[in-house]
Amino acid sequence: MYKDIKIINQNNEGEGIAKINNKVVFIPYALKNDIIDLEIIKNNKNFDIGKIVNINKSSNERREVICPYYYNCGGCNIMHQLYNYQLEFKKNKIINNLKHIADIDINNIDIEYDNEYYYRNHITLSVSGDKIGFLKTNSNDIVDIDKCMISNDIINDKINEIRIFLNKYKDNNIDKISIKSYKEILINIESNNFNLKDEFIKYVKCDSLYLNNKLIYGKDKIDIDFGKHKFKISNRSFFQKNTNVAIKLYDYIKDNVDVNSNVLDLYCGIGSIGIYIANKAKSVLGIEIIEDAVKDAENNAILNNIDNIKFISGKVEDNISNIDNIDTIIVDPPRVGINKNAINDIIKINPNKIVYVSCNSTTLARDINYLKEYYSIKKIKAFDMFPNTYHCESITVLERR
Ligand SMILES: C[S@@+](CC[C@H](N)C(=O)[O-])C[C@H]1O[C@@H](n2cnc3c(N)ncnc32)[C@H](O)[C@@H]1O
Structure with a gap:
């Protein structure tokens, strides 16, 4: 010792x-x-x-943590840190990554935040018999929970209902349960042998129930209320996990799109960013790998009366080499960041602006390091999408040199 x-x-x-x-x-x-x-x-x-x-x-x-599971559960990592210091940690993490990986000096970053607890609209929990919870860090043991302090109230209600079901039907063969809770509720069960659908929906009220990503009850898509916008989302599609902070994030993106510009929305998910900014733009083209998400995006454009937006289904890196006449490119990649070939194509497209939405400042810094010969950082802002965890979202606005 x-x-x-x-x-x-x-x-x-x-x-x-x-x-x-x-x-x-x-x-x-x-x-x-x-x-x-x-x-x-x-x-x-x-x-x-x-x-x-x-x-x-x-x-x-x-600080004292208010979650009884925190020191066992692998869901959160910095709940023991006072929230204002969590925000400082996140700002510094972005600043340090940009310094060490891209050799770019940023003095200070503003950070937007909202509720520190009860913010998540989507979680995936492990199940074994009558146990439900996150896995202990670096282990397969389930930390059995009654409540998750970072998930919204509806998810916590569902955890209670699921627990009652699990207590009654211990031989349920469920491995994982994912709960999406927006205006409506979608649940996906992962199991090799689940045959308790009727019993499950008797105890767990939801609008949509999937088993291994196949619809077995209710609607195939559920409704999301998002500021003035309405979206529909199906089971496989991605949506931002903290709705209040996502609205702040989208507002900032919109502020940084020029009026009447042609916009490329890369990694567009259900089209939500493109649709949010469409009335400011001349045209928007979204690209997304998940086919169901593209169908959702097309549907969402109609739902929101947007007619200057189109979508391509496929990988960003396979679909942008022939695109031109673009003023602004918005990128919102997964944690791995932007594919190197896609970065080269972005440089060839030669937009005035790149609005880089990032959930991982390590890959953000790596990608900006590739781009920095052609683009310089005009603005950067952090968004605390995931309080009490080490994750941090940011938007960097890059302008052509
Ligand atoms: C962080 S999410 C952003 C979604 C969307 N912009 C939003 O605000 O909800 C990243 C998205 O990129 C998609 N994706 C991942 N790899 C991709 C690729 N190589 N090409 C196109 N889309 C990809 C994912 O399916 C996911 O929808």
Whole structure:
């Protein structure tokens, strides 16, 4: 055991960083300026993993957590940090990644936020017999929960209803349950052998029930209310998981689209960004890999009376090499960031502006490093889409040099 070790900083995953005998140690749940006793639980080549044995002096960033499952459950990672320090951590993470990966200096970033708890509109929980919850970090053990402090009230109601069902039918063979809760509720069950549909819907009220991504009850699409807009979403399509922060995010995107411009909306999901900004643009073309999401997008354009938008179903990297006459490209890729060939095509399309929506500042910085010969950062803003976790969303507005 190592005694009285001072935590010097926080890594990208929100873990405390200490140095022992010149080797870096990452310690989950430790915060800057904590003084702790710790044990090394894993040795790696370049860093070790430590475990707090005792906190001798507590960081002023630390708080009591209100979630009874937090220190076992792998769902959240920085709930023990006061919220204003979580926001600082997220801003600094983006600034540091841009500095270290793209060699770009940003002095400060504003961050938008909303409710710290009860914000998630979609979760996937593991099930085993009558247990339901997230998996313990690095393990297959389920942390059995009655309530998730970061999920919205309707999801928590559904967890209660599901628990009553699970208690009654322990031999349910369910592996996972995903709950989407917007204006309406969609549930997808993952199981190799589930035959309790009628019993399930008797206990768990929902608008739509899928089994292994196939509709078995109710509507194929459910309704989302999103500010003045209405969207419909089917089971496989992506939608932003924190509706209030997503509205702030979309407003910022819209503010940064020029009036009467031709816009390319890459990684467009159910078309929601393109539809949100369409009345400011001359035309919008959305591209998305999930076919069902493209069908949702076409349907959503009609639902919102938008007639200057079109969609292509396919991979971004396979579909943009022949596109021209674009003023602004909006990109909202998954965590892996933009494919390198797609970045080269974006450079060839040569838009005035790129509005980069990112959920991973490491790949954001990597992609901006490729783009920086041609584009410079005009604005950057962070959005705390996932309070109490280390994840952070951001929008970077890049303009052609
Ligand atoms: C972060 S989501 C953004 C969705 C949408 N812009 C929104 O605001 O809801 C990323 C989307 O990219 C899609 N996607 C992932 N890889 C892709 C690829 N190579 N080409 C096109 N779409 C892709 C996913 O299916 C998902 O819908």
